[in-house]
Amino acid sequence: MPFSFIDIEQKKTRIIGYLFVFVFVFYFITAYLILLVLENTAFPALSDNPFYGFRIPPLEHTLGALAIAMIAGFLHWSMSTSHLIERICLGVGAAPIDPKDAYHQYLRNIVDEVSVAIGGRPLEAVVIPSVSMNAFAIEDFGGRAVIGVTEGLLARLSRAQIEAVVGHEAGHIISGDCLSTTVTCALAEIYDESFSKLGGVLKRTRGRGVAVLVLIYIIIGFMRFMSSFIRYFISRQREYRADAVGVRLTRDPLSLAEALELISRGWRGQGAMGERMQSIFIVNPTLSELDETEGFFSDMFSTHPPVKHRIAILADMAHLDAKTLEENLKNFKRVAPIAKPEFKVDEAVSATEWSVFIKQEWLGPFSPSELIKLEGFKPDVWVRGKGADVTRHAYEVGPLLDLFRSGQDHGPQAGLNCPNCHTLLSEYSYEGVSLLKCTYCEGVFVEQDKINRIFVRRDMDFGEDVQRLARALMESRAKNALPGKIDPKNAWVLDCPRCHSQFKDSFKMRRQFFVYSYPVEIDRCTRCDGIWLDKNELELLQYIFEHKEQFFDGKSF
Amino acid sequence: MIILGMLLVLVIAAGLWFFSTYNSLIALKVRVDNAWSQIDVQLKRRYDLIPNLVEAVKGYMQHEKDTLERVIKARTQAIDASGIKDKAQAENFLTQTLRSLFAVVERYPDIKANQNVLKLQEELTSTENKISFARQYYNDEVSRFNTSIATVPANVVANASGFTPKEFFEIEDNAQKEAPQVKF
Numbered sequence: 229m230p231f232s233f234i235d236i237e238q239k240k241t242r243i244i245g246y247l248f249v250f251v252f253v254f255y256f257i258t259a260y261l262i263l264l265v266l267e268n269t270a271f272p273a274l275s276d277n278p279f280y281g282f283r284i285p286p287l288e289h290t291l292g293a294l295a296i297a298m299i300a301g302f303l304h305w306s307m308s309t310s311h312l313i314e315r316i317c318l319g320v321g322a323a324p325i326d327p328k329d330a331y332h333q334y335l336r337n338i339v340d341e342v343s344v345a346i347g348g349r350p351l352e353a354v355v356i357p358s359v360s361m362n363a364f365a366i367e368d369f370g371g372r373a374v375i376g377v378t379e380g381l382l383a384r385l386s387r388a389q390i391e392a393v394v395g396h397e398a399g400h401i402i403s404g405d406c407l408s409t410t411v412t413c414a415l416a417e418i419y420d421e422s423f424s425k426l427g428g429v430l431k432r433t434r435g436r437g438v439a440v441l442v443l444i445y446i447i448i449g450f451m452r453f454m455s456s457f458i459r460y461f462i463s464r465q466r467e468y469r470a471d472a473v474g475v476r477l478t479r480d481p482l483s484l485a486e487a488l489e490l491i492s493r494g495w496r497g498q499g500a501m502g503e504r505m506q507s508i509f510i511v512n513p514t515l516s517e518l519d520e521t522e523g524f525f526s527d528m529f530s531t532h533p534p535v536k537h538r539i540a541i542l543a544d545m546a547h548l549d550a551k552t553l554e555e556n557l558k559n560f561k562r563v564a565p566i567a568k569p570e571f572k573v574d575e576a577v578s579a580t581e582w583s584v585f586i587k588q589e590w591l592g593p594f595s596p597s598e599l600i601k602l603e604g605f606k607p608d609v610w611v612r613g614k615g616a617d618v619t620r621h622a623y624e625v626g627p628l629l630d631l632f633r634s635g636q637d638h639g640p641q642a643g644l645n646c647p648n649c650h651t652l653l654s655e656y657s658y659e660g661v662s663l664l665k666c667t668y669c670e671g672v673f674v675e676q677d678k679i680n681r682i683f684v685r686r687d688m689d690f691g692e693d694v695q696r697l698a699r700a701l702m703e704s705r706a707k708n709a710l711p712g713k714i715d716p717k718n719a720w721v722l723d724c725p726r727c728h729s730q731f732k733d734s735f736k737m738r739r740q741f742f743v744y745s746y747p748v749e750i751d752r753c754t755r756c757d758g759i760w761l762d763k764n765e766l767e768l769l770q771y772i773f774e775h776k777e778q779f780f781d782g783k784s785f
Numbered sequence: 786m787i788i789l790g791m792l793l794v795l796v797i798a799a800g801l802w803f804f805s806t807y808n809s810l811i812a813l814k815v816r817v818d819n820a821w822s823q824i825d826v827q828l829k830r831r832y833d834l835i836p837n838l839v840e841a842v843k844g845y846m847q848h849e850k851d852t853l854e855r856v857i858k859a860r861t862q863a864i865d866a867s868g869i870k871d872k873a874q875a876e877n878f879l880t881q882t883l884r885s886l887f888a889v890v891e892r893y894p895d896i897k898a899n900q901n902v903l904k905l906q907e908e909l910t911s912t913e914n915k916i917s918f919a920r921q922y923y924n925d926e927v928s929r930f931n932t933s934i935a936t937v938p939a940n941v942v943a944n945a946s947g948f949t950p951k952e953f954f955e956i957e958d959n960a961q962k963e964a965p966q967v968k969f
Contacts, residue, residue, distance in 0.1 A: 330904075337911035345918035348823050391914075479921070657900065 243408040247458075251305055251415060254454065255297035260285075263293045308414040312368040316410060319417050320364065320505050322354040322376045323677075330660030331382050331685065338391050339375055342398045345477045351375055351398065355382065357677045359684040360497030361490070364508040365397035366413075367406040375401075378497060383685040385487055386560075392474060392484035393491075396510055399473030405466045412458050413505050419452035462507045464519075464526075464533045471538055475545060482553075485542035489557055492535040507531045561686070584622070585610040644729050646671060647722035647737070647751070647760060658766070659685040664725065670763040673725050679759065682766070683773045690771045694764055698771045702779045705747050722760055724753035746772050806942040813930045817951050820923035824954065827915045828863070828876065834912060835860050835883075838905045842886075845896045852889050856882045869952045876916075883909065920954050927951045 263285050285293070308315070317323075325332040332355060339353040354376040356362075361384060363377040375397045382390065400406040426448060430441050475481045488511065497513040506512050512519050512532040519530045536550070543553050581593035584602065586609055591602070599605050611622045644653045646666035653664035653673060661681050664673040674682070720736040727735035737751035737760055748769050751760040761769070772779060839853050846853065859879040866875035887906065896902050931950045934943035942948075 334907060337907065341911060341914045341918055344823060344827065344915045345922060347820065347922050387910075477918075 243405075244411060247408065247411060247415070248301075248305060250458065252297060252301040255301045255304070256294060258451070258454070259293040259297045259300070260290065263289060304415065304418065308418045309369065309411060312410060312414055313366055313372060313374055315414055315417065316366050316505065316508070317354060317374070317376070319413075319421070320356055320376070320508075321358070322356045325353050325355055326662070328655075328662035329681070330657065331379075331681070332660075334387070334660075335377060335382055335390070338387070338394050341391065342375075342394045342477060345395070346398050346402050349373070349402075351401070353377075355379060356497075357680050358497055359680055360495045360513070361385075362497045362513055363393045363397055363510045364505075365400045365406050366410040366508055367401055368410065369407070373401045373406065379681050380494070380684050381491065383681070384494075385490060386483075388480060388483040389487040389490070392478050392480050393487050393510060395478040395480075396470050396474035396484060398477060399470035400466065403466075403469055403473050405462075405469070409462055409466075409507050412462055413508055416455045416458050417505065419448060419455050423448050423452050462531055464530055467510075467533050467538065468541070471542060475542070481542045481545035482548065485539050485546065485548075485553055486557055486560075488535055488539050488542070489553060490560065492539075511535060583612045585612075644673070644725040645723075647725060648762075653725060658682060659687045661685075672761050672766055674759050674761065674766070676757045676759060679769075682770055686774065688767065688770065690767055694767045694771055697764070698768055698775070698779075701747060701768070702772065705745075722751050724756060724758060725760070726756050726758050727753055730756075742769055748772070803942055806939050807946055810930075810934060810939065810943060810946075810948060813926070813933060814948070814951075817923070817926045817930050820919070820926045821954075824916065824919040824923055827912055827919050828872075831879075831909065831912045831916065832860060832864055834905065834909050838886075838902070838909060841899070841902045841905055842890060842896055845893050845899075846889065849889050852882075852886050856886050859883075869954055873954050880913065883913075924953050924955075927953055 267283050267285050267289070325336055327333065332353075335353050335355065339351050343349060343351045350373075352372070352374045354374055356376055356378040358378045359380040360378050361381040363375070363381055365373065365375050367373045375394055377390070377393065381393065385393070400409070423445075426441065426445050430438070430445060433441055471484060474484055478484070491511050496509075496511055506514055512530075519526070519532045519534060539553065540550050543550050581595050582599060583590050583592040584594065584599065584605060585591075586602070586605065590612075592599075594602065605622070609622050644664055645651065646653050646669060648671060649666055649668045651666065651668060653666055655662055656665035656672070657663075658665075658672070659682055661674075661678050663678060665671070719739045721739065722737045724735045724737045735753065735755055737753045737758075739749060739751050742748045742750050746769055748761075748765055750765060750769075752758070753760075835856060839856060843853065856879075859875070859882045863872070863875040863879045866872045890896050890902070890906070933939050934948045934950065
């Protein structure tokens, strides 16, 4: 299907033109309605109309409304179309890919491959940190194109399936409907944005200003409602077309059918991503009955065609029927694209001898090279220098701390200290996520957004101890409505590694439960939102999350 | 006089048609060349990646020297090949040897635990996909170009200006030939 680019360009400008006219007409009608109301209620004295006091605005007033509508329309247009891509990414919560993350690198490769398939036009990749499954494409006037997928999709679909989804999104971009969709979403989005912002302002404002604000609030609410109609400019046919172009690019209809089947089965991100943005997604994040039906009404008012129908067409291309496809996917589980984590402790050497207090008894004295080989020798054990009578933690003694640090294979993120052992944290890849781990106490430091990625990926096998612990924990939770309290003495103990290294002062983390439903104790920094997890706690949390059906017994969580 | 004028108009119209057709053919030809350079970029990338991979797995695979040597030889051959047909053949051979290397790697659990090897493997797979996409795009462009220089009336212009059909970058991969093909 060698489509003509000139056709596409023409069609694109035409749709954009319609949109502009629509925005303008929309404002004019609104302004005229307001004018009618004002003329008939606020200024009855001006009324010289004999017809039951109903007054049609004079021509000059109408012209005034026209001018206001033009200005408002122009403002709206230019505000929504500036920084188009950034705004939409913000709206759906998408962030650029993390170059250190194995899964993200993997997405980057796939998007690059599809970019080659469409003839070398560059495509950018972004990721929505949500465990739901969905994907979108956006484009701006400069031709910059962005394809985004959710973490859930990245973790649960196979490589070929992700490739098919990205191919579908690239199909939107090269068949030219992406720009109009993006502009439409941006136009509708601006009211959502100002509506929620104003709501915040309204809560804080007191006094006379409130009346004015409430008025503006109502008007914007009304506009927000009206602007939701803009999205009906988007034809649902475009999804069929993008499916077809996607298949032409990847020559793999089966994978796209499988991907659609898997996406439509799970949570598509309802509530998590901008509601007005549904048109840019491969499958409507909001489940709607309308989408799944055919006919004039649904053709007019829905943004996506029935998923079942799309799957049937694609499955037919692959010479399969939808039933067989469903059967095949019953036990689908992707193969992990990354290696299982491994960890090693290196040796180091130095001088003088130390006694060490391990397992309730003093051992030694040992030389440092013996010490490091000693089982149970960790930075927080008590040591005493030979001949001296001061007992200190091993990490408090310079040469010994150096001993711990020297063997460490730390990445470029070095410089952050373990809050327990005071040794350097080293970079460590856990299910493709780069996080910081202490070599000695095996605690890890993770940012909040990375936790979601870990939860959704299923590459870990859990040890017996973690499983047993998780079961015990959840059983005790099931017995008591609330998990126990955290001892206030222990609530603010550990230093936040990131804030400590960044601000050069001690900033304590707060000990709390991860959430009440997952009663694992963690330390959270209130400044940078980083989380410190002791040994096995991350695995524990992950295990509970991944088996939540079992633990919560079908209850919604 | 009138006839002369009409003739002049006809000649001018014919000339305009000739040049516009010629220009559109040139545009198509440039696209084909461009598509070829895309393949070239990806092939080079593969040449660069292979020695790294061989270096990374060498330590684990003492008993598989043959496989590794075949990969290296195939790479050298592919670099030396010139002309679209020879190149395609050499590249096919390289793809096959790489595939057998990956099959061998599957048998070594130690290698599969090595982050570096996995990374390289992913890079190579990705490059492999890019090559096949670039080839697909190139072949699409070639078929467009070949169709337009062969169809009436543009073939008149093409013959007069010496356009010749471009060669396809074909694969002769047995595995792919035997697999049940999807028809569109």
